[in-house]
Structures are given as structure tokens and as C-alpha cells.
Amino acid sequence: MQPKKEVKLLLAESFKQLVLEKPVEKITIKEITDRAGVIRVTFYNHFQDKYELLEWICREEIVNPIRILLWNNMQREALTFIFTSILKNKEFYAHAAKLDGQNSFESIVRNCIIEIIKDYIDEHAEKEKRRYEWLTPQWVAQFYAQNMTFVLTSWIRDGMRVPPSDMVDMYEYIATHSMMDLPIEF
Numbered sequence: 001m002q003p004k005k006e007v008k009l010l011l012a013e014s015f016k017q018l019v020l021e022k023p024v025e026k027i028t029i030k031e032i033t034d035r036a037g038v039i040r041v042t043f044y045n046h047f048q049d050k051y052e053l054l055e056w057i058c059r060e061e062i063v064n065p066i067r068i069l070l071w072n073n074m075q076r077e078a079l080t081f082i083f084t085s086i087l088k089n090k091e092f093y094a095h096a097a098k099l100d101g102q103n104s105f106e107s108i109v110r111n112c113i114i115e116i117i118k119d120y121i122d123e124h125a126e127k128e129k130r131r132y133e134w135l136t137p138q139w140v141a142q143f144y145a146q147n148m149t150f151v152l153t154s155w156i157r158d159g160m161r162v163p164p165s166d167m168v169d170m171y172e173y174i175a176t177h178s179m180m181d182l183p184i185e186f
Contacts, residue, residue, distance in 0.1 A: 008046050010036045012057050016092050024099045051103035063112045070120050083164030097156040106153050113145035
């Protein structure tokens with residue numbers, strides 16, 4: 001019997017190969033398991049559906065590795081890691097980013113980013129009374145995740161032509177300047 005993580009990696013690799021061949025919407029669980037050399041029950045022991053598998057891939061390749069960087073106040077390095085990781089798997093993410101609808105790539109990425117930002121805020125924020133009651137860690141996480149998701153998916157859909165370091169510079173500039181400072185220097 002294979003360890004749980006090993007089976008998940010096997011299924012992920014199978015899925016990633018299939019995404020290069022056809023749209024995510026048209027990939028079946030049977031195709032994933034056949035290519036991975038496991039039975040369908042094995043897939044369902046690990047994931048509910050192919051969208052949960054895609055989310056797992058995003059967490060494993062992009063989100064979880066940046067946790068240590070964020071917790072060590074290395075936000076710039078975390079951003080660089082995200083863009084670089086996506087660029088390393090350019091073909092896969094270019095195809096995956098085409099996934100729209102209820103389980104869109106964009107919503108999967110946004111949920112992953114919300115989770116890590118909220119975890120960071122919960123662990124690092126002052127526990128004092130908030131200035132605005134409605135300004136919760138969840139709200140702040142959603143705000144930043146929405147922005148980051150827009151930047152990432154736009155970059156991916158535009159062919160990832162801008163180097164990761166330039167994307168990080170741009171994101172850092174926009175994130176540190178208020179809309180109230182408009183017009184900003186481009």
C-alpha cells in the first residue's frame with residue numbers, strides 16, 4: 001500500500017498531464033485514475049472531485065511553500081516564489097486558468113490565498129479592540145486575496161510575458177500606494 005501523499009502526487013501528476021491535453025471540464029475521474037494506474041475508489045479516498053484535486057495542487061505547489069516565508073516577514077520572497085512556481089509549470093497553469101464557472105481556477109486560487117492570509121493575520125495581529133468592528137481578519141484576507149488573484153490570473157492569461165521580478169515590483173508598488181494617491185506613477 002502506497003503512502004497517502006504518494007498517491008495524491010500520483011493522481012496530481014496524472015491530472016496535470018491530462019490538463020495539457022484537454023480542458024479541465026472534459027477530464028473524467030476515470031481518465032485520471034487510469035493514467036495514474038489506480039482504481040476510481042482510490043481517487044475518492046483522497047479527493048471529492050477533480051476541482052478538489054486542482055485545489056490540492058495549488059496548495060502544494062504555491063501556497064504551502066510560502067507559509068514559512070510569510071511567517072518570517074519575507075513577503076517579497078513569498079510573492080517571488082508564487083510567480084516563479086507558476087512560471088515553472090507555465091503550460092499547466094495556462095490551461096488550468098481557463099477553467100471558469102462554479103469551480104473556476106480563479107475561485108480556487110482566491111480561496112487558497114484567503115486561507116493563508118487569514119492564518120497569518122490570526123497569528124500575527126494585535127488582539128486589541130479593532131478600530132472598525134466590521135474590519136475582520138476574514139474581510140482583510142478577502143480584500144488582499146481578491147487583489148492578488150486578479151494580478152495572478154491576469155498575468156497567467158496574458159501569457160506570463162512579464163518576468164516574476166517585475167510582477168513583484170508592480171504588485172509591491174500598487175499594494176503600498178493608496179488609491180487616494182492617484183495619479184500614481186506608472
